[in-house]
Structure formats: structure tokens, C-alpha cells
Amino acid sequence: MASKKQNLRIAFCHPDLGLGGAERLVVDAACELCDHGHTVDVYTAYYDKNRCFKETLTGQFSVTEAGSCFPRTVFNRMHALCAYVRCMLVAMWIAYVALRQTKQYDVIFVDQVSAAIPVLLLLTRSKVLFYCHFPDLLLAQKRSGIHGLYRWPLDAIEELTTGQAHQILVNSKFTQGIFRETFRRLDRQGKVPEVFYPAVPIPMDDELAEAQRTWRTVLKPELAAFMEGKHVFLSINRFERKKNLALAVTGFKAMLEEHCAQPGVADSILVIAGGYDRRLAENREHFEELMDLVAKCQLQGKVMFVQSFTDAERGALLAASCAVVYTPTNEHFGIVPLEAMAAGRPVLACNSGGPRESVLHGTTGLLAEPQPDAFARAMAQLADTSRAQTIGKLAREHVHQKFSRQAFGDRLNDIVRKLAANRI
Structure with a gap:
């Protein structure tokens, strides 16, 4: 892995690089890490150049679509299961790219879908950083007993795989509290996520x-x-x-x-x-x-x-x-x-x-x-x-x-450097 003074190779594993708050954070994080001299590649299961943030088009970092061969839904159902599979395919592609280039990523930034984490741990030697916007199991409404049975293994997988990340970040103190209440097993293990607020560019x-x-x-x-x-x-x-x-x-x-x-x-x-x-x-x-x-x-x-x-x-x-x-x-x-x-x-x-x-x-x-x-x-x-x-x-x-981008970028740079240097 890279030493503290070396610039890092960083990958992002994200489900759908569209136009939302989670996507805004990923794009901001990628831009700031590039500005700090790191090499950044973003991998996603869906990317539309006609519906994206403009920063993804500048070439400052690469954007690669992978896993899109698997459907988003099955007859407009099973959204979560399909997202899990698609992100696992994205993770496999990241591992393949690292193998083909014979150079591992130092840090892989995963958000939203934690099911990608064990794949990355198995197939790469990278440190995995997971950003939890909010526990997915709380976003899914249990509509029926059958739906509850469908969600039960997915919810269990979410807690298990989230806890496997080398470091966990959340977007607010509110989410930190919900995280601890929701993932009680992780809380008992002392895995308390660190609050890392999103940021915005400040117009002149x-x-x-x-x-x-x-x-x-x-x-x-x-x-x-x-x-x-x-x-x-x-x-x-x-x-x-x-x-x-x-x-x-x-x-x-x-x-x-x-x-x-x-x-x-x-x-x-x-x-x-x-x-x-x-x-x-x-x-x-x-x-x-x-x-x-x-x-x-x-x-x-x-x-x-x-x-x-x-x-x-x-x-x-x-x-x-x-x-x-x-x-x-x-x-x-x-x-x-x-x-x-x-x-x-x-x-x-x-x-x-x-x-x-x-x-x-x-x-x-x-x-x-x-x-x-x-x-x-x-x-x-x-x-x-x-x-x-x-x-x-x-x-x-x-x-x-x-909430300036500069403060956001400086702190993220410090986080990934410490993680890559085995100091977290």
C-alpha cells in the first residue's frame, strides 16, 4: 500500500450515478480527492451522460459502467435484491481491473449498497471505506408478510456486510444515532461510525x-x-x-x-x-x-x-x-x-x-x-x-x-491517507 506521502489510487463503487444527494456527495468526494493529487476511478451500475452531474463529463476522473447487464427489477419488484447483485458485479469488475492492471487500489469508497464489501475484501487487497447515507432496511417498507420474508435476509446481509468495512462514515449525527439503534450488534462490537458531513461548492x-x-x-x-x-x-x-x-x-x-x-x-x-x-x-x-x-x-x-x-x-x-x-x-x-x-x-x-x-x-x-x-x-x-x-x-x-468543499476535501484526504497507511 501507499505511504503517507504518495498519492493514492482510489475507486468508488456506486449503484446509480444519476442526480441525487448521494450522487452529489460521491461526485464531490471524487473531485476533491483528485484535487489532492490522487488517481480516482468511479464505477457504477448505471450512468447516463444526459442525466448526470457535469463534473462526471470533464475527465478529471474516469466513470465506468459495469453490472448493468443485470436488471434493475424483476417485473418491477425486488429492487433491493437487484441492487445488491448489480453492485456485487460492479465490485467484481473493480477487482478485475485491478488484476488486469496488476496494481491494487489503495482505498475503495463504497456507499448505499454494502453487499459489495465482502466481494471487494475477497478479491482485492484494498482498504474499504463505507459511507452510510441511511440504513437501507429502514427505507424499505414491509408491505406484507411475504415481503417481510423477502427483506429479512437482505436486512441481515446489510448489517453483516456493513460491519466488514475497514471504516464507516455517516452523513449526520442523526444518522449516526439511527445507525447505532438499528445495527445493535455492530454497536456492541464498538463499531461506531464517524460523522462526515457532505459539502457544497460556495459560489463567488x-x-x-x-x-x-x-x-x-x-x-x-x-x-x-x-x-x-x-x-x-x-x-x-x-x-x-x-x-x-x-x-x-x-x-x-x-x-x-x-x-x-x-x-x-x-x-x-x-x-x-x-x-x-x-x-x-x-x-x-x-x-x-x-x-x-x-x-x-x-x-x-x-x-x-x-x-x-x-x-x-x-x-x-x-x-x-x-x-x-x-x-x-x-x-x-x-x-x-x-x-x-x-x-x-x-x-x-x-x-x-x-x-x-x-x-x-x-x-x-x-x-x-x-x-x-x-x-x-x-x-x-x-x-x-x-x-x-x-x-x-x-x-x-x-x-x-x-460546509465548504475545501474543508470537506481536506478531511476526506486525511481519512483516506490514514486508512491506506493502516492507521485506522
């Missing part, structure tokens, strides 16, 4: 000013016209039921009805922008459910949906908004609040999970119970332009101090 002041000047030309004409001259509440999340996007709609409706006399409320609109993948039935179905909810609430003309967007469009949406509404409950961490605060926008989030660690209530944003009336009261406060701007400025300073 001139970049934010440019986005403010040009957002009308960056966004599609219909959307730009809809947002022009309005107090824009922006929701950014994938179109998945667990993201609780309906709360943004019902909270917005309650604000219009109950706080219409407060400054800025009457001129407010809601834009719901999110990752949308036609391959996923839930994305398609939930989008229709939200459309129906908007019609039921009679909010046509007040709410607009955006199905996926580019990085430039994300910046334009943030520049045109007065605040960002983040609706998931018990979110493991949540990268969107960081992105919003980095752009100088206050955040309204649920008073649970990771946002309680990233959003300072009353200073960089507001935390509220996940009820329409509570969200309505908070949104009405942020409809006040002066207050929103004051909070947004403090939010930007907060993210710069605690």
Missing part, C-alpha cells in the same frame, strides 16, 4: 450576481415569465413520495388563505423542481398525484412543476427565488438546504433529521413541524423580502464556515 459573489442578472434567459421562457415579479418559493427534490412534496403544496395553499394580509404573500408562487426519471414508476405516478393535488387545491396559475434541470438552471432557479422549501421528514442529512444557503437563500425545513444540524432556526432559516399550518406560518415570514434577504446573508456565511 460575482457568480451570484451574474445568476441574478441572467436567470430570465437561462430558464425556459414560460417558466421565466411565470416567476417574473413574484415572490418565488422553490422546492427542489426528487419526485418521490418519501420527499413529502405534497406538504409544499398544502402549506402554500394554507399560507395564501390564512396569511394573505402579510407582506409578499398575495404575490407568492410555488415552483416545484425535481429529479424525474421516466424509468422509475414512482416518479411518473407521484408527479401525476401532485398535479392532481394542485388541481384539487385550485392552485393552477400559482404552482408550476419543473421535471429535472441542468446545473445552470438550478442556479437560475435559486437566484429567482426568495426562499427554499424543503419538505422531507427525518431526512438523513439533505444537500438541498446547503445549496440554498450557499446561494444566499433562507431555508424552511422540517424540524427533524439532518436539517436540524445544518439549518440554524431563526438565523439561517426556519424549522417547522411537517404540518400545512406550521409551514404556512413560516412561509409567510419568508415572503417578507427584507427578512428573507437578511436570513439569506447569514445562511451563506454559515455554509461557508461549516
Whole structure:
């Protein structure tokens, strides 16, 4: 293995390199490790150059698709089992590449699917770092007795294989606590994961000013016209039921009805922008459910949906908004609040999970119970332009101090060097 002064060969094993919070962390980690002089290769079971973060296209690190020959589902079922198999195939390919090149990776970064870990331990001599975004067994809803039987061995495998990693990281203190409560056997063995917060790039002041000047030309004409001259509440999340996007709609409706006399409320609109993948039935179905909810609430003309967007469009949406509404409950961490605060926008989030660690209530944003009336009261406060701007400025300073990419990269570099040098 490499000594401390040598640059390392690092591989990433990730299930689906699309456009999500987990993918954002992987891409950020890969970029930062490259910036620290390491050679980085990313391996994934799915990669679409038309639906990815732009950093994956620059050539700073390689991206290799492997394991895609195995299906994502079996008749739209067994998602977890298929993900396990696909990631194990990715792990086998990593081992094959290392064997073919006759040079082992020093560290392999695995996230989301721990089933890849024993394959890597068996077929390579690399140190394995596992990043737990959240225990998968808690994300899977047991829908029936048969489904429970199907999940039981997968859940057991998750705990067993997670514990085999040389080091375990989690994205928040909230997730750390859930990890210890969930994987009790690992906790008894003293395997307590280390908290390692995600990070975001902090835009320069001139970049934010440019986005403010040009957002009308960056966004599609219909959307730009809809947002022009309005107090824009922006929701950014994938179109998945667990993201609780309906709360943004019902909270917005309650604000219009109950706080219409407060400054800025009457001129407010809601834009719901999110990752949308036609391959996923839930994305398609939930989008229709939200459309129906908007019609039921009679909010046509007040709410607009955006199905996926580019990085430039994300910046334009943030520049045109007065605040960002983040609706998931018990979110493991949540990268969107960081992105919003980095752009100088206050955040309204649920008073649970990771946002309680990233959003300072009353200073960089507001935390509220996940009820329409509570969200309505908070949104009405942020409809006040002066207050929103004051909070947004403090939010930007907060993210710069605690969640910058530089601090993230320096710490990750220290972690992988120690791991490669057998000092962890």
C-alpha cells in the first residue's frame, strides 16, 4: 500500500450515478480527492451522460459502467435484491481491473449498497471505506408478510456486510444515532461510525450576481415569465413520495388563505423542481398525484412543476427565488438546504433529521413541524423580502464556515491517507 506521502489510487463503487444527494456527495468526494493529487476511478451500475452531474463529463476522473447487464427489477419488484447483485458485479469488475492492471487500489469508497464489501475484501487487497447515507432496511417498507420474508435476509446481509468495512462514515449525527439503534450488534462490537458531513461548492459573489442578472434567459421562457415579479418559493427534490412534496403544496395553499394580509404573500408562487426519471414508476405516478393535488387545491396559475434541470438552471432557479422549501421528514442529512444557503437563500425545513444540524432556526432559516399550518406560518415570514434577504446573508456565511468543499476535501484526504497507511 501507499505511504503517507504518495498519492493514492482510489475507486468508488456506486449503484446509480444519476442526480441525487448521494450522487452529489460521491461526485464531490471524487473531485476533491483528485484535487489532492490522487488517481480516482468511479464505477457504477448505471450512468447516463444526459442525466448526470457535469463534473462526471470533464475527465478529471474516469466513470465506468459495469453490472448493468443485470436488471434493475424483476417485473418491477425486488429492487433491493437487484441492487445488491448489480453492485456485487460492479465490485467484481473493480477487482478485475485491478488484476488486469496488476496494481491494487489503495482505498475503495463504497456507499448505499454494502453487499459489495465482502466481494471487494475477497478479491482485492484494498482498504474499504463505507459511507452510510441511511440504513437501507429502514427505507424499505414491509408491505406484507411475504415481503417481510423477502427483506429479512437482505436486512441481515446489510448489517453483516456493513460491519466488514475497514471504516464507516455517516452523513449526520442523526444518522449516526439511527445507525447505532438499528445495527445493535455492530454497536456492541464498538463499531461506531464517524460523522462526515457532505459539502457544497460556495459560489463567488460575482457568480451570484451574474445568476441574478441572467436567470430570465437561462430558464425556459414560460417558466421565466411565470416567476417574473413574484415572490418565488422553490422546492427542489426528487419526485418521490418519501420527499413529502405534497406538504409544499398544502402549506402554500394554507399560507395564501390564512396569511394573505402579510407582506409578499398575495404575490407568492410555488415552483416545484425535481429529479424525474421516466424509468422509475414512482416518479411518473407521484408527479401525476401532485398535479392532481394542485388541481384539487385550485392552485393552477400559482404552482408550476419543473421535471429535472441542468446545473445552470438550478442556479437560475435559486437566484429567482426568495426562499427554499424543503419538505422531507427525518431526512438523513439533505444537500438541498446547503445549496440554498450557499446561494444566499433562507431555508424552511422540517424540524427533524439532518436539517436540524445544518439549518440554524431563526438565523439561517426556519424549522417547522411537517404540518400545512406550521409551514404556512413560516412561509409567510419568508415572503417578507427584507427578512428573507437578511436570513439569506447569514445562511451563506454559515455554509461557508461549516460546509465548504475545501474543508470537506481536506478531511476526506486525511481519512483516506490514514486508512491506506493502516492507521485506522
